[in-house]
Amino acid sequence: MISVSEPLRASELRYRRLFESAKDGILILDATTGRIEDVNPYLIDLLGLTYEQFIGREVWELGLFKHIVANKNKFLELQKHKYVRYDDLPLETLDGRQIAVEFVSNVYLENQKKVIQCNIRDISDRRYLESQILRTQRMESIGTLAGGIAHDLNNVLTPILMAIALLDEKLTDTEDLELLATLESSAKHGAELVRQVLGFARGIEGERNLVSPINVMNNIQAILRDTFPKNIQFRFEPVTDLWMVTGDATQLQQVFTNFCVNARDAMPEGGTLNVTMQNTSVSDPGIGMNPDARPGPYVQVSIDDNGTGIPPKVLEGIFEPFFTTKAFGKGTGMGLSTSMAIVKSHGGFITVASEISRGTAFEIFLPANTPVKAVEASDPHPSRFPRGKGEVVLVVDDDVNICAIAEKMLEHFGYRVRTALNGAEALAIYEEHWADIDVVLTDMSMPVMDGAATLTALKKINPGVKAIASSGLTQCGQHPGAMKAGFKYFLSKPYTAATLLNMMAAALGPPA
Numbered sequence: 066m067i068s069v070s071e072p073l074r075a076s077e078l079r080y081r082r083l084f085e086s087a088k089d090g091i092l093i094l095d096a097t098t099g100r101i102e103d104v105n106p107y108l109i110d111l112l113g114l115t116y117e118q119f120i121g122r123e124v125w126e127l128g129l130f131k132h133i134v135a136n137k138n139k140f141l142e143l144q145k146h147k148y149v150r151y152d153d154l155p156l157e158t159l160d161g162r163q164i165a166v167e168f169v170s171n172v173y174l175e176n177q178k179k180v181i182q183c184n185i186r187d188i189s190d191r192r193y194l195e196s197q198i199l200r201t202q203r204m205e206s207i208g209t210l211a212g213g214i215a216h217d218l219n220n221v222l223t224p225i226l227m228a229i230a231l232l233d234e235k236l237t238d239t240e241d242l243e244l245l246a247t248l249e250s251s252a253k254h255g256a257e258l259v260r261q262v263l264g265f266a267r268g269i270e271g272e273r274n275l276v277s278p279i280n281v282m283n284n285i286q287a288i289l290r291d292t293f294p295k296n297i298q299f300r301f302e303p304v305t306d307l308w309m310v311t312g313d314a315t316q317l318q319q320v321f322t323n324f325c326v327n328a329r330d331a332m333p334e335g336g337t338l339n340v341t342m343q344n345t346s347v348s349d350p351g352i353g354m355n356p357d358a359r360p361g362p363y364v365q366v367s368i369d370d371n372g373t374g375i376p377p378k379v380l381e382g383i384f385e386p387f388f389t390t391k392a393f394g395k396g397t398g399m400g401l402s403t404s405m406a407i408v409k410s411h412g413g414f415i416t417v418a419s420e421i422s423r424g425t426a427f428e429i430f431l432p433a434n435t436p437v438k439a440v441e442a443s444d445p446h447p448s449r450f451p452r453g454k455g456e457v458v459l460v461v462d463d464d465v466n467i468c469a470i471a472e473k474m475l476e477h478f479g480y481r482v483r484t485a486l487n488g489a490e491a492l493a494i495y496e497e498h499w500a501d502i503d504v505v506l507t508d509m510s511m512p513v514m515d516g517a518a519t520l521t522a523l524k525k526i527n528p529g530v531k532a533i534a535s536s537g538l539t540q541c542g543q544h545p546g547a548m549k550a551g552f553k554y555f556l557s558k559p560y561t562a563a564t565l566l567n568m569m570a571a572a573l574g575p576p577a
Contacts, residue, residue: 089186092124096172096179099123099140108185113159143170143181153188165192216510218259219537220462222559224470225252230450230562231474256559257315259537275434276314278342278364279303284314285322286340296335303342308433310364312411317431320404324368324427327401331372331425341367344433358414362433369426375419383417450563451570453479457498458569460484461491461507461519462535471506474562480569488514492522499527504572506556506565509536517550524551531572535560 084091090108094101104119119127125140143149151168158164167186172179229249236242282301290299310317321340328338345365347358375383383401408415412432419425458480460471468484475482483502485491488511495502505523509516516534523530534550537558548555554572556564 089184090166092119092183092185094124094143094181094183096144096181099125101127102180111158111164111185111187112156143183144172147172153192156185164189215259216537216558219256219558220464220467222252222256222259223464223537224466226256226559226561227470227474227565231477234477252559273311273313275309276312276317277307277309278317278366278431279307281314281317282321282340282342282366285318285325289322289325293329293338294335297329297332298337299340300337301340304344306344307342308344308362308364310411310431310433312431313407316407317411320407320429321366321368323401323404324429328368328370328372328425331370331374333373336371336424338370339367343367345430347430358430359412359432363413363430364433366429366431367426368429369424371424374421374423375417375425376421450478450566452566453569455479455481456503456569456573457481457483457501459491459494459502459505459507461486461488461505461511461516463487463508463511467508471565474565475569478562478566487511488516488519488522491519492526495523495530496526499523499530504531504533504569506533506535506569509534510538516552520550520552533568533572 084103084105087105087107090111091103091105092101092108093103101119101122101124104116109116109119149168149170154166154168156164156166165188167188169184171182171184173182174180226249229245229252232245233242236245282303286299286301293299325338325340332338343365345363347360347363405415408429408431413430415430416428417425453475458475460468460475460482461484462468462471463486465486468486472482472484483494483498485494488507490513491505491507492514495505505520507516507519511519514522516536520530520532520534523532532552533554533556534552535556535558554568556568560568
C-alpha cells in the first residue's frame with residue numbers, strides 16, 4: 066500500500082527540479098518578514114553571490130535589489146498586491162555590472178503561510194537587440210536626411226566646379242589663377258565632405274579614382290601627431306617613387322587611421338609607431354599563400370608598433386565584426402573588420418604578425434597602377450579635354466544654375482545645347498527635335514517627371530536614344546535606379562568639366 070507521503074515527496078522532487086533548472090531567477094520570500102527563504106542556482110550565478118549570502122536576509126537589506134525593493138515600504142507593495150510586475154529594472158551584480166531585468170512577484174499560501182515568489186528574468190540581450198534596432202532606424206533617418214542635404218549641396222557645387230574649367234582658360238593673371246585654384250580646392254573639399262557624410266550614413270561604396278597612398282597618409286598624420294600622447298613617437302617613411310593605386314581616398318584614410326589608432330592603444334606606456342610604404346610584387350611564397358593575394362604589383366603599407374602585442378588566440382579573431390578586447394564603451398570591435406572589408410573591396414589583402422611584449426606589424430597590400438598610367442590619368446589641363454564637333458546635347462535638370470553653366474561650358478567645348486527644367490519639358494523638346502539631338506543628360510531626381518520616367522518616354526520616341534544619368538544621391542559611380550531604367554552612363558554630382566566632357570565623348574562614341 067502506497068503511503069500519502071510518497072506522492073507528496075515525488076511532487077516536491079518535481080518542483081525542486083523545476084526550481085533548480087529554471088532559466089529565470091527565482092526568489093522565495095516570507096511575506097510577513099521579508100526574509101529570503103530560498104533562491105535558485107540561476108539567480109545565484111547571475112548575481113555572483115553564494116546561497117548563504119541570500120538565505121535568512123531581509124530582501125530590502127540586499128543592496129543588489131535596491132532598485133526593486135529599495136526599502137521596507139517598497140516591500141509592503143509586494144505584500145499588498147497579489148501580482149506586481151516591473152518590465153525593465155536595473156540590477157547590479159556583485160562585480161558591479163548593471164543588467165536589465167524583468168521582475169514579477171506573486172503572493173500565495175504555502176502550508177498556511179503567506180510567501181512571495183519573485184521571478185527575475187535577465188533581458189539584457191533583448192534590450193541590447195532593441196537598442197541596435199533603434200540605432201539602425203536612427204541611421205536610416207540620418208541617411209534620408211543626409212541624402213536630401215547631399216542632393217542640394219551637390220547641385221550647388223556642380224556649377225562651381227564646371228565654371229572653374231571655363232575661367233581657367235580665360236584668365237591669364239597669376240594671382241587670378243591662384244585664387245581660382247583655391248576656389249577649386251575648396252569646392253572639391255566641400256564635395257568630399259558631402260561624400261563622406263553620405264557614405265557614412267548610407268554605407269555607399271566610394272568612387273574609384275587614382276590615389277596616392279602618400280597623400281592619404283599626409284592628410285591624417287598631422288591629426289595623429291596632435292592627438293596621440295606625447296610619449297608615442299610617430300614616424301612616416303614613404304619611398305619617393307611610390308606607385309599610385311585605384312581606390313577611394315576617404316576609405317583608405319579610414320583604414321590607415323584605424324590601424325594607427327590600434328597601435329596607439331597597444332602602447333599605453335608609450336613607444337614608437339612606424340609607417341612605411343614601398344613598391345612590391347606578390348612573388349614571395351609566404352605572401353602568396355594568402356587566399357586574397359593575386360600576382361602583380363602592389364603598394365605595401367606597413368604599420369608597426371612596439372607595444373603589448375596580441376596573444377595568438379586573440380589574433381585569430383581580430384578581423385571578425387564586433388570582436389574587441391577593449392573595455393565596454395572603449396571600442397565597437399568594428400574598426401579592423403571594416404578595414405579588412407575596405408582593403409578587400411580594393412582588391413588587396415592584409416597580413417599581421419605579433420609577439421607578446423614586442424609589438425605588432427600590419428602589412429596592407431593594395432594593387433598598384435604603373436607610373437605611366439598614373440601620369441596619363443592625372444593630366445588635368447583643360448586643353449586636353451575631349452571637344453565636341455557640333456553635336457546637340459539636351460540638358461535636363463530642375464536646378465537652373467546647373468542648366469545655365471552646363472550650357473555655357475558645353476558650348477565652349479564645341480557642343481550645341483538645349484535645356485529643360487524637368488522631364489515633361491524635355492519630352493516636349495525631344496519629340497519635336499529628336500532627329501537633331503545626339504545625347505541627353507538628365508538628372509535622376511526631378512519634379513513632374515524624374516530621370517527614369519523621362520528615359521522610358523524618350524525611348525518610345527527613339528529606341529536608340531543616347532542618355533547619361535546624373536545624381537547627387539550616390540557616390541559609387543552608378544545608380545540602381547539609373548541602371549534599372551536602362552541608362553548606360555552615369556555621372557555622380559558634383560562633377561567637373563573634365564568628367565562631363567569625358568562622359569560625353571564616351572556616350573557619343575567614336576565618329577562614324
